[in-house]
Amino acid sequence: MLTFIFGLKKFVPSDCSLDVYHIDYQQMFDLGKRVIFxxxxxxxVPYDEDLPTQPLKELFAQIKKIGFQIIFMSNNHKKRVKKFADAAGERFVANSNKPLKWGYRRAKKMAGCPNVEVLSVGDQILTDVLGSRRSGLDIILVRALKKKNEKWFTKINRRTESRIIAEMKEKYPDTYGKIKEIME
Ligand SMILES: [Mg+2]
Incomplete structure (x- = not known):
């Protein structure tokens, strides 16, 4: 149903990665990306952790050193997002209502970058991938860190997500293969 409304293409990520540490940020910069959402x-981090870990802080420092801006974009409430973002020393958009375009518009305004310079990174096809694609952005899908304590609406999303991934098998076999690889 959802793919009928938006078109399957809007659910297909640009690439997939096991986690945020396996992304080649230098390559992304060389390709013209300048800001990461x-x-x-x-x-x-999992839902039950509210601060960036030391390895994450080091990763952010590396990414900044390459020349990127970082903006956190979350559908979670302001208190949670602000605490995380402040600890990392970066800007954020909370209550971003992904897959709606509003939050992306706001983050793009913050960054002052054209769409081609933005790289989005997220774990959900129905929010992160669909929202990024609808906003004309490249997105790398990563494997969700911890599915066990996801909220009930995310669990429902995950079921729909499986159906959408199955739909990709025929039309987007490469992406389908990559998604299966990171989900295993
Ligand atoms: Mg997420």
């Missing part, structure tokens, strides 16, 4: 929950 990071999802937080289950992309950077």
């Amino acid at each position: 990071f999802d937080i929950d289950n992309t950077l």
Whole structure:
């Protein structure tokens, strides 16, 4: 149903990665990317952790050193997002309502970058991938860190997500293969 409304293409990520540490940020910079929109929950930390870990802080420092801006974009509430973002010393958009375009518009305004310079990173096809694609952005899908304690609506999303991934098998076999590889 959803793919009928938006078109399957809008659910297909640009690439997939096991986690945020396996992304080649230098290559992304060389390709012209200048800002990264990071999802937080289950992309950077599990739902039950509210601060960036030391390895994450080091990763952010590396990414900044390459020349990127970092903006956190989360559908979670302001208190949670602000605490995380402040600890990392970066800007954020909370209550971003992904897959709606509003949050992306706001983050793009913050970054002052054209769409081609933005790289989005997230763990959910129905929010992160669909929202990024609808906003004309490249997105790398990462494996969710911890699915066990996902909220009930995310669990429902995950079921729909499986159906959408199955639909990709025929039309987007490469992406389908990559998604299966990181989900295993
Ligand atoms: Mg997430």
